Amino acid sequence: MTRPILTAARMREAELAAPVGLAELMEQAGQSLAEAIFRHSAGPETLILCGPGNNGGDGYVAARHLSARGVKVRVAALAEPTTDLAKVARQRWDGPVEAFDGAAPAPLLVDCLFGTGLSRGLEPAVAERLSVLAGSARTVVACDLPSGVEADSGALLSPVPTADLTVTFGALKPAHRLMPAMARMGRLVLAHIAIEPDTRWFELAEPDLPPVAEGAHKYSRGLVHALAGSMPGAIALSATAAARSGAGYVRISTSAPIPGLPLSVVQVGDAQLGDPRIGCLLVGPGLGKLPQLLTLALTSRAPKVIDADAIGLVGEPDRLRGQDAILTPHGGEFAQLFGDHPGSKAEQALAAAAVSGSVVVYKGPDTLVASPDGRLGFAPPAPAWLATAGTGDVLAGIIAALRARGMPAFDAACAGVWLHGRAAERAGPAMIADDLLEHL
Numbered sequence: 377m378t379r380p381i382l383t384a385a386r387m388r389e390a391e392l393a394a395p396v397g398l399a400e401l402m403e404q405a406g407q408s409l410a411e412a413i414f415r416h417s418a419g420p421e422t423l424i425l426c427g428p429g430n431n432g433g434d435g436y437v438a439a440r441h442l443s444a445r446g447v448k449v450r451v452a453a454l455a456e457p458t459t460d461l462a463k464v465a466r467q468r469w470d471g472p473v474e475a476f477d478g479a480a481p482a483p484l485l486v487d488c489l490f491g492t493g494l495s496r497g498l499e500p501a502v503a504e505r506l507s508v509l510a511g512s513a514r515t516v517v518a519c520d521l522p523s524g525v526e527a528d529s530g531a532l533l534s535p536v537p538t539a540d541l542t543v544t545f546g547a548l549k550p551a552h553r554l555m556p557a558m559a560r561m562g563r564l565v566l567a568h569i570a571i572e573p574d575t576r577w578f579e580l581a582e583p584d585l586p587p588v589a590e591g592a593h594k595y596s597r598g599l600v601h602a603l604a605g606s607m608p609g610a611i612a613l614s615a616t617a618a619a620r621s622g623a624g625y626v627r628i629s630t631s632a633p634i635p636g637l638p639l640s641v642v643q644v645g646d647a648q649l650g651d652p653r654i655g656c657l658l659v660g661p662g663l664g665k666l667p668q669l670l671t672l673a674l675t676s677r678a679p680k681v682i683d684a685d686a687i688g689l690v691g692e693p694d695r696l697r698g699q700d701a702i703l704t705p706h707g708g709e710f711a712q713l714f715g716d717h718p719g720s721k722a723e724q725a726l727a728a729a730a731v732s733g734s735v736v737v738y739k740g741p742d743t744l745v746a747s748p749d750g751r752l753g754f755a756p757p758a759p760a761w762l763a764t765a766g767t768g769d770v771l772a773g774i775i776a777a778l779r780a781r782g783m784p785a786f787d788a789a790c791a792g793v794w795l796h797g798r799a800a801e802r803a804g805p806a807m808i809a810d811d812l813l814e815h816l
């Protein structure tokens with residue numbers, strides 16, 4: 377199941393449009409926070425830090441529910457509540473409220489200082505105290521977002537301790553899946569509250585892959601045609617990944633024999649781009665500085681995956697319009713083609729997709745898949761050991777195979793990114809790109 381993602385502003389709209397009142401939403405949020413805490417680590421003395429806004433309001437509600445379950449709860453307030461909702465939640469908490477500054481540590485710390493309303497970094501003394509309390513706790517739970525994280529960009533506006541568990545409500549926020557904030561979340565639980573998120577932003581989930589038809593033949597299962605350039609290892613990784621990702625036929629145009637390929641991958645000396653059976657053309661991995669090969673690729677009517685060196689050779693993004701292309705840039709390649717866009721990584725990816733008319737897979741520890749029509753997929757965390765040469769070549773091959781198998785471009789890119797991350801998890805920390813091929 378994909379999980380919806382809303383910006384702070386869209387979340388507020390969804391809250392206002394909810395079929396229940398805001399006070400009921402806060403009650404649901406605080407109660408589900410208490411439940412998630414109780415399930416994660418029932419029992420130990422709990423210190424709940426409450427801020428002045430509704431994030432703090434959730435904290436008072438959670439305090440009441442945890443206390444009713446018999447947990448020893450202490451509440452410390454950074455400031456008196458300023459919103460009506462938080463004031464009511466505060467009144468309904470009948471235990472004492474300590475001052476934030478003097479609060480002693482507890483084994484379980486719940487951070488309800490700031491959530492989606494954070495507008496600037498925490499004051500240095502507050503951030504420092506939060507860090508000390510988090511450092512002394514066995515378990516740190518963040519309500520909605522760890523305090524100091526900017527909800528829409530994933531930026532850290534002040535130092536942010538890493539949570540063991542983050543409980544968010546109704547929808548994820550972009551920061552849950554954008555760096556550097558993503559690394560501070562710990563386990564991320566999405567609790568249900570009665571909003572109806574209407575959004576085309578979502579977290580990637582396990583894909584439905586097209587089954588192999590009973591009457592399939594190798595061409596109907598999808599022909600991936602790759603153009604080799606000056607570095608044969610990269611295209612060998614891509615082509616093998618395509619073969620292992622269910623393409624019926626993988627073929628490479630190459631001027632010299634490429635070693636290390638499965639015997640089933642066909643190597644040809646000419647371009648063969650007029651072949652109407654090509655389900656996806658792959659250009660870029662190991663291409664080197666051969667702009668003529670990109671130009672040749674762009675004469676083909678086939679769907680394309682354009683990766684690596686080829687991205688830097690495009691020049692103007694609108695050269696890609698009408699190409700039915702999926703681009704797979706890392707940060708450097710993205711900047712080369714699209715220049716400096718303002719805004720968050722999410723906004724940049726969408727702007728790039730719009731200007732190129734292409735699906736853009738903006739890679740990194742926080743990979744995004746953007747469609748020109750406004751859909752945006754956020755990858756769940758993938759292991760950092762993917763940061764090794766050649767893993768991008770493997771990803772390009774996976775996506776090319778899924779595209780050739782008939783998946784629409786955006787779906788193929790989303791599925792490919794998800795499968796790539798899970799293959800890395802199975803391959804383990806000492807993996808090299810070649811090892812991913814055994815786990816596809």
Ligand SMILES: NC(=O)C1=CN([C@@H]2O[C@H](COP(=O)(O)OP(=O)(O)OC[C@H]3O[C@@H](n4cnc5c(N)ncnc54)[C@H](OP(=O)(O)O)[C@@H]3O)[C@@H](O)[C@H]2O)[C@@H](O)CC1
Pocket residue numbers: 391398399401402403405406427428429430431432433434458459489490491492493494495496497498499519520521545569
């Ligand atoms: N609405 C609903 O129905 C539901 C909402 N829910 C919950 O509400 C949370 C959002 O609540 P929120 O909008 O009140 O924002 P919140 O993050 O608590 O902080 C805002 C306050 O902090 C202040 N402030 C900001 N930065 C600051 C800083 N660095 N240092 C000091 N002050 C700072 C800011 O003041 P100002 O920027 O105006 O100075 C304002 O007073 C959301 O994350 C979720 O947990 C759930 O219950 C579901 C239902």
Ligand SMILES: Nc1ncnc2c1ncn2[C@@H]1O[C@H](COP(=O)(O)OP(=O)(O)O)[C@@H](O)[C@H]1O
Pocket residue numbers: 684705706739740741742743758759760761762763764765766767768769770771796
């Ligand atoms: N720290 C990280 N955590 C998770 N995934 C990462 C990290 N760094 C890189 N990746 C992933 O590894 C792959 C690297 O691709 P790329 O930069 O094109 O490398 P190459 O060109 O060497 O194949 C991408 O899929 C990227 O999302």
Ligand SMILES: [K+]
Pocket residue numbers: 431487488489490491518519520521522523
């Ligand atoms: K918080």
